[in-house]
Amino acid sequence: MPHTISQKIIARAAGEASVSVGQIVTCKVDLAMMHDSGGPRRVESKLKELGVGIWDPSKVVLVADHYTPAVDADSAGILSLTRKFATLHKIHNFYDGEGICHVILPERGHMKPGLFAVGGDSHSPSGGAYGAFMVGMGATEMAGVLATGEIWVRVPATIRVEWNGALSRGVVAKDILLKLCATLGMNNDYKVIEYAGSTVAAMWMNERLTLSNMAAELGAKTGIIAPDATTAADLKAKGVQLEPWRAALCSDDDALYEAVHQFDTAALVPHVAAPHSPANSHPVTDTEARHIDQAYLGACTGAKENDLRMAAEVLKGRKVAKGTRLFIAPASTQTTAKLAADGTLAVLLEAGAQMMPTGCGACAGYGAGLLADGEVSIASTARNFKGRMGSSKAEVYLGSPYTVAASAVKGHIADPREFLL
Amino acid sequence: MTLVRIWKFGDQVDTDLLAPGRYMKGSIDELAAHCLEAIRPEFAAQVKPGDLVVGGIGFGIGSSREQAAQALKHLGVGAVIATGAARIFYRNAINLGLPVLVSPDAAKLQDGATVQFDLERATVRDAEGNTLAQCEALPDFLLEIVRDGGLIPNLKKRLATQHRASGN
Ligand code: SF4
Numbered sequence: 001m002p003h004t005i006s007q008k009i010i011a012r013a014a015g016e017a018s019v020s021v022g023q024i025v026t027c028k029v030d031l032a033m034m035h036d037s038g039g040p041r042r043v044e045s046k047l048k049e050l051g052v053g054i055w056d057p058s059k060v061v062l063v064a065d066h067y068t069p070a071v072d073a074d075s076a077g078i079l080s081l082t083r084k085f086a087t088l089h090k091i092h093n094f095y096d097g098e099g100i101c102h103v104i105l106p107e108r109g110h111m112k113p114g115l116f117a118v119g120g121d122s123h124s125p126s127g128g129a130y131g132a133f134m135v136g137m138g139a140t141e142m143a144g145v146l147a148t149g150e151i152w153v154r155v156p157a158t159i160r161v162e163w164n165g166a167l168s169r170g171v172v173a174k175d176i177l178l179k180l181c182a183t184l185g186m187n188n189d190y191k192v193i194e195y196a197g198s199t200v201a202a203m204w205m206n207e208r209l210t211l212s213n214m215a216a217e218l219g220a221k222t223g224i225i226a227p228d229a230t231t232a233a234d235l236k237a238k239g240v241q242l243e244p245w246r247a248a249l250c251s252d253d254d255a256l257y258e259a260v261h262q263f264d265t266a267a268l269v270p271h272v273a274a275p276h277s278p279a280n281s282h283p284v285t286d287t288e289a290r291h292i293d294q295a296y297l298g299a300c301t302g303a304k305e306n307d308l309r310m311a312a313e314v315l316k317g318r319k320v321a322k323g324t325r326l327f328i329a330p331a332s333t334q335t336t337a338k339l340a341a342d343g344t345l346a347v348l349l350e351a352g353a354q355m356m357p358t359g360c361g362a363c364a365g366y367g368a369g370l371l372a373d374g375e376v377s378i379a380s381t382a383r384n385f386k387g388r389m390g391s392s393k394a395e396v397y398l399g400s401p402y403t404v405a406a407s408a409v410k411g412h413i414a415d416p417r418e419f420l421l
Numbered sequence: 422m423t424l425v426r427i428w429k430f431g432d433q434v435d436t437d438l439l440a441p442g443r444y445m446k447g448s449i450d451e452l453a454a455h456c457l458e459a460i461r462p463e464f465a466a467q468v469k470p471g472d473l474v475v476g477g478i479g480f481g482i483g484s485s486r487e488q489a490a491q492a493l494k495h496l497g498v499g500a501v502i503a504t505g506a507a508r509i510f511y512r513n514a515i516n517l518g519l520p521v522l523v524s525p526d527a528a529k530l531q532d533g534a535t536v537q538f539d540l541e542r543a544t545v546r547d548a549e550g551n552t553l554a555q556c557e558a559l560p561d562f563l564l565e566i567v568r569d570g571g572l573i574p575n576l577k578k579r580l581a582t583q584h585r586a587s588g589n
Contacts, residue, residue: 024560037445038485046573050580067446074446122436122485122509138487138513140572147576152562186433187479189508219482221508277433364484365442385437385483392441392459 002252004158005226006192009133009249013116021256023155031059031110031132032145033119035101037066037366040085041078042139043120043146054089055149061093061110062086063101066360071367099332099358102126102213102300106205107332109238113227113246118145123300123382125220128212129205130235131227131249133192136216156190156221157258158251162197165265170417172310173203173210174301174380174400176263177217178271178281184261186219186279191258193223194251199265200225205234206306213301214382217278226250270416272378273398276386284403284415291323294377295408296389297401298329298356299363302380305335307401312347314405314419320352321411327369329356353408362389371396378407422537424548425471425499428464429532430457434476436483436510440492449488449495456492470497473538473545475530477503480521481510490514499538502527502545502556515563518571526554540567 001018003011011019013027034040039062047053054060062082070076079096086094095104102123105111113131118124120142127134135153137145145151161184163176176199193215200208208225215223232247273281297303297311308330320326328348330336336358339345349355356362362369363381370390371377377389377396384396399407402416409419438459444452457464468474474493480503481489490513493501500520504527514521522543530536530545530553537546541564543556559567569575 038487042487049573050577052580072446078446120485122483124485136485136509138485138490138509138516140487140516141512144516144572144576147580186482187505187507189479189505189511219479219507365437366445383483385435386459387441387443388437390443 002254002256004192004194004251004255004257005131005224005249006133006158007155009114009116010153010155012114019155021155021157024152025155026150026152027116029059029118029145029149029151030115031061031117032142033061033063033101033105033117033121033124034142035066035121036064036068036078036082037364038120038139038142040082043143044085046140046143047146050143050147052147054146057090057092060091060146061105062091063104064096065100066364066366068097068359069357075366097359099334100300100360102209103304103331106130106209107334109235109240112235112240112242113231113249118142118151122216123213125215125222126209126213126300128215128222128224129208130231131225133222133224135222154190156192158192158194159188160194160196160257160260162260162262163199163265164197164262165199166202167199167265167268170402170420171268171270172400172402173207175268175271177211177214178273178278178398179268181217181273181278182281184218186217186277188218188220191220193218193220195223195225201228204306205230206304209304210301217382270400270403272403272413273384275395275397276384278383278398284399284413287413289412289414290376291412292378292407293324293375294371295324295326295404296362296369296377296379296381297404298327298361298379299381300331301382302401302404303329303331303335305338307380308335308339308348309344310401311405312344314402314409314416315351315353316347318351318409320408324408324411326353326408327356327362328353329361329369330358333358365389378404378413380404423471424535425473425538426469427473427475427530427532427534427536428468429475429530430460432477433479433482436481436486436489439481439489440486445486445488449491452488453492453495456496465496468496468498471499472497473536474498474501475503475527476501477528478505480506482507485509487513487517490517490519494519500540502530502554504528515566516572518567520559520567522556522559524554524556530554
């Protein structure tokens, strides 16, 4: 029987020779990621109630990103609790204010193909960019995983999404995803999205991360990409050597998919999602040039090294429009250091961008950079639900870092391509 | 059979509507008081224990925040019945002992209707006992988690059984 890459990973984690779609199996977890918001403060009391510790602290990665740096006594308390938890449970893989969890995991070499991984965050599908099967979950379920090292799953069907051809200038992974949200909708519940095609094969890992991350917006269980030479090279640079079976993981040629969608990449233009849903996305050329009070370059899908470099391409030698503010919140401290070293950061700051701390910040509505009633914003984040970024009477558009930067320069929603000739 | 009220919402009731980010630092009491206020301001104050929340497709879409389900549970909601439920929300709710049932009939249920709800049979009936919605029943092991009051009490029970079985 031919199998998809997801089936292969699940079968291995369940100790079965093979698994079929719909089957319910119990899997052993290779890696469990938690952050400060859904992690320790929610799981600690549950572990106490169960009277157990963590099954294997070496398999846990804890990241303080949502409430860091603290903006008030409550968030400081949450961070303090997180640190104590790490010490108490001997979690050595603890990253405190060093970056956003979905960026930290690959950056610090925790992701690799074939892992059966779980994360206490809905964007955990990010791990799929590295050929891991990684799903998001809530705190009670995480407590169960921490206690037992196991979780039940219903083997999902896979939808294969192929993008073929070269991306035009100014068009990036975020545009692919916004287009997919409009085309496939946000209710692909219990399905795996498998990204493939020559466009994906040509992408760097950071762009693949955006694809996998936003499988969450499609409602999918995860978004997986088979490992290839790019994956192996990226991991090698981080000191991760791949066992041959991991490097060779892929779906069988005749694997059964629930659906296969094919897209012509060359035809894709920059997309913008209008309030209040990523699925409300349209070509930027069809989007009204609304005035923007705030442009936000932040979050796991919008402030990685490559994302901020895109913004710098647009902002070089230009200024943020009067009446518009541009915030940048680099996705990790390593990102900041690299961009500071090569002058990218200076380009952004000279254009008038204001620097925010590394972390989730305004993306989750917990940190600085929130919106007032009636304000309009464009952000490089992953979702624009009502009330997510401050006031429930604010409006948030989503776009690629290129589009966000171009909009900041113009003071209204703008097509980045005119800046990228 | 107790009679409960239906609170009906549309498609894509997301986690930011159920558990607004601004109140996430506070207690569950405070958070629950703001549950769904952006689309139905009177909901949190008026919902009664056992009432049913009915939604369309994509119920609970969005973040993994368990508080989205916890807020409903805290307000005493008896079950969520939806055309489709987002997977993390679905698991979170069941792990907290709040049943989520999927049914194509959800769309037919009327806001404000007074109904009876039967978890074992996965049905919603009117006061006379006529079936209004037939839902997909939960698999037995999930039903057991709900009956135990959630995953933690359920695990506690299972761990104790293992403990006894291993003779320690
Ligand atoms: S940056 Fe935003 S989307 Fe990414 S983990 Fe943080 S809150 Fe979630």
